Amino acid sequence: MEDIKNRVREVLTDGCLDYKQKKHNLAYIAESTQAYPKVSDEAMEALADKKICDLFEGSAPYRPRYILPDYKLALKKGIKYLELDPPTDFDEAINFLSILYSYVPSITGYSVYLGNIDQLLLPFVADLSEESIYKKLKLFWRYIDRTLPDAFVHINIGPEDNIIARAVLKVEREVKQVVPNLTLKYDTEKTSDALLNDAIKTVFEVAKPHIANHNMITTDFKGEYGVVSCYNSLPEGGGSHTLIRLNLKKITDQHSGNTDAFFAETLPKYCEMTLDIIEARIKYLVETVKYFETDFLAQEGIIKLENFSAMFGFYGLAECVNTLMKNEGHDFTYGHSEEANQLGHRIVEEMKQHVDARPLPYCEANNGRAFIHSQSGIDIDVEETAGARIPIGEEPDIYSHINAVAPHHHLINGGISDIFHFDDTVKRNPQAVLDIIKGAFKKGMRMFTFNIANSEFIRVTGYLVRRSDLKEFREEGSRYGSTSFAANSMDNKNVDKRIAKRVNSNERTASQY
Amino acid sequence: MNALQANISGIIKSSVIDGPGNRMVIFFQACNLNCMYCHNSHTIGLCNLCGVCVQACPTQSLKIDTANKRIIHDTETCVHCDTCIKVCPENSSPFYKKMSVENLISEILEVKDFISGITVSGGEVMLQADFLVEFFTAIRKYPELKHLSILVDSNGNVGLDKWDKILDLTDGFMIDIKAYSPQIHKQITGFSNEKILDSIQYLDKKGKLDELRLVLVPDYNNGEDEINKISTLINKLSPEVRKVLIKMRKHGIRKKYTSLKEPNPEEIRKVQNRFKEAVISVFTI
Known part of the structure; x- marks a missing residue:
């Protein structure tokens, strides 16, 4: 009890936190008083020494980690709980969504998904002029950034070219905000080169949107999907109960024996353990907390339990491969040698097989199995490279880079990301980036994210921070939660070598208290 | 197997600065000018096995x-x-290779999904015009490559008959104008420029001149009279031709030319203003 009191006092007196951030952190402390969902002692040990990481979801899950409301349905039906009738024009639609966003739970306290916004708003355009749409969206964007100050808050546009998608990109270039994170769904048939070109020029200014391979991702889902948080692809009207990630570096460091033994014993053991933790957390959320019976989003059909699954994440593939190679007496490095790349693919394939072989309760959205996700890292990952990426600073030329990582992408239905870097000169030739994105998608990449060297924005893992915000945060704190997360990342990694305060990413900050 | 082979000094498989889109650039060995500011002077000569x-x-x-x-x-x-x-006394290198059309085609096939086209550059690529005919014809005939655009980056110092050989196989040409006055041109490159001026106008007439570049070398080609003459020439060309003003950079130039001066912002502004007065829009890099 004394310990709890001290932790609470630490939060209350922390001058770098604003009122909302304090409340969030206090809730995390309160949650930590509950016993962890029942798993084996060995699994608890793996969690404690970070062989398996629950990304600070808390010990008593009382809301799903990722919720993707069916905003389209909500706009059509209205929401009784919020006493909102279906909107009849553009202003009402924006007002409706603005209210609903603030009620969507997540781990950080801010909705990770704001919808495929162009598709949602197009029916309300009527005879509004381009200028008038632009002005309304600009105010909407300001509202989103100031009231949902978390870089994991993600909005989607595309795949069709339309007046809203164009206005969104224009607003992004104009306001230069970190929030919301943005993805353009690119479809070879439906997306025009002009829209992709506009998106690329927007990346030059604000390091977003990400470009998603819509043709590929759409085949992984029964219905519509959204790209949320950091490159997570999940079903709309549902989401993911939890995301637990396996630290491939740590389990390899502690593995004694050769590569065959790794595949025969260590990897299956920890995959199962990760899935055990996922299962226990799902059951706690669904059966103990009864979230889906009690929350208005579920009661009104805006989300449905049958549209949920869970996410099995992994990270540190590069270190895992390099260590296994070294143990076998080879000097092959991930991203640079075909042997190492092949071993990397084998590890991902085997993990996928373990995930697909294990039935999980309440995961109907993916036929009773978890989605597999190449997790893009958080600030505490000092020694581990994100997901299946090539370590920062060691990336080979762009074609070798794409050829090394692309073969993973078709397996990773929960989302995977690699970040590419272009010299400033490419700004004069956006068509060059367009060529490379199209080539990358032909090679089977699911998602394409790129940065311009020395941009004002730095992509940390999957989200952005402004260089200037980081500087200020180090001096006086930030309105954004994700800035402290980013500051830690910058201190722990060479993120700004590769790569751009107020914005939050509370998933870890709360656990510090 | 084609009998013809070309001397290739290098291949860059991803370039964003040699024409529109992502391009594969093939550099040909040997040049018929000898520019003071040449950054790749080892591509000027051919090896004579002197040892x-x-x-x-x-x-x-x-x-x-x-x-x-x-x-x-x-x-x-x-x-x-x-x-x-x-x-090397010949401004050459031991690294360039003899490559056949087939060799080059297989290099392009590796990256075909990622590029808008190819650019051939040098050295002076037009010295190997017969090879280019075979090479470009092969690209145009190859089902997976025929959509690629083909650009030629040349110094323009060849007779008009050379252009005719590849005109229909090429999407566009990017030519340097190093100076207008023959004397200044000779100072900068060691050679006169009659053929170059003819080539510029000929390619424009044929609708194939994509880009004209002027590398600005203070004390040589930035005088008022010189820029005015260049402006007059440009004004005779179709307005679609992209005009680029390039600041001469000393990086990589030969020791004996290190006394050359890079243009300062004031010198660049002056030239830009002169072009502006002549209603010529110029992109500066």
């Missing part, structure tokens, strides 16, 4: 292969110090 580089190599990584009339380069022991290039 100076073989003697100078600190790691003994070079050998003369007399039978095949070439230099053998041991990539295992080479430390990339570039001593060979610095000592």
Whole structure:
């Protein structure tokens, strides 16, 4: 009890936190008083020494980690709980969504998904002029950034070219905000080169949107999907109960024996353990907390339990491969040698097989199995490279880079990301980036994210921070939660070598208290 | 198997600065100008097997292969110090390779999904015009490559008959105007420029002049009279031709030319203003 009191006092007196951030952190402390969902002692040990990481979801899950409301349905039906009738024009639609966003739970306290916004708003355009749409969206964007100050808050546009998608990109270039994170769904048939070109020029200014391979991702889902948080692809009207990630570096460091033994014993053991933790957390959320019976989003059909699954994440593939190679007496490095790349693919394939072989309760959205996700890292990952990426600073030329990582992408239905870097000169030739994105998608990449060297924005893992915000945060704190997360990342990694305060990413900050 | 082979000094598989889109750039060895500010002077000459580089190599990584009339380069022991290039009396290098059309096609096939097209550059690529005819024809005939655009980056110093050979196979040409006055041109490049001026106007007339570039060298080609003459020439060309003003940079130029001055912002502004007065829109890099 004394310990709890001290932790609470630490939060209350922390001058770098604003009122909302304090409340969030206090809730995390309160949650930590509950016993962890029942798993084996060995699994608890793996969690404690970070062989398996629950990304600070808390010990008593009382809301799903990722919720993707069916905003389209909500706009059509209205929401009784919020006493909102279906909107009849553009202003009402924006007002409706603005209210609903603030009620969507997540781990950080801010909705990770704001919808495929162009598709949602197009029916309300009527005879509004381009200028008038632009002005309304600009105010909407300001509202989103100031009231949902978390870089994991993600909005989607595309795949069709339309007046809203164009206005969104224009607003992004104009306001230069970190929030919301943005993805353009690119479809070879439906997306025009002009829209992709506009998106690329927007990346030059604000390091977003990400470009998603819509043709590929759409085949992984029964219905519509959204790209949320950091490159997570999940079903709309549902989401993911939890995301637990396996630290491939740590389990390899502690593995004694050769590569065959790794595949025969260590990897299956920890995959199962990760899935055990996922299962226990799902059951706690669904059966103990009864979230889906009690929350208005579920009661009104805006989300449905049958549209949920869970996410099995992994990270540190590069270190895992390099260590296994070294143990076998080879000097092959991930991203640079075909042997190492092949071993990397084998590890991902085997993990996928373990995930697909294990039935999980309440995961109907993916036929009773978890989605597999190449997790893009958080600030505490000092020694581990994100997901299946090539370590920062060691990336080979762009074609070798794409050829090394692309073969993973078709397996990773929960989302995977690699970040590419272009010299400033490419700004004069956006068509060059367009060529490379199209080539990358032909090679089977699911998602394409790129940065311009020395941009004002730095992509940390999957989200952005402004260089200037980081500087200020180090001096006086930030309105954004994700800035402290980013500051830690910058201190722990060479993120700004590769790569751009107020914005939050509370998933870890709360656990510090 | 095509009988023709070309001397290739290098291939860059992803370039964003040699025409629109992501392009594969093939550099041909040998040039018929000798510009003071040449950044790749080792692409000017052809190897005559004199052996100076073989003697100078600190790691003994070079050998003369007399039978095949070439230099053998041991990539295992080479430390990339570039001593060979610095000592070459011919402004050449032991690294360029003879490549066939088939060789080049297979290089393009590797990256075909990622590029808008190819750019051939040099050296002076038009010196190997007969090879280009075969090479471009092969690209146009190859089902997976025929959509690629083909650009030629040339100094323009060839007779008009050379252009005719590849005109229909090429999407566009990018030509340098190093100076308008023959004397100044001779000072900068060692050669006069009558053919170049003719080529510029000829390619424009044929609708194939994509880009015209002026590399600004203070005290040589930035005088008022010179810029006015260049402006007059430009104003006779179609307005669609992209005009680029390039600041001469000293990076990589030969020791004997290090006294050249890079243009300062004031000198650049002056030239930009003169073009502006002549209603010419110029992109500066």
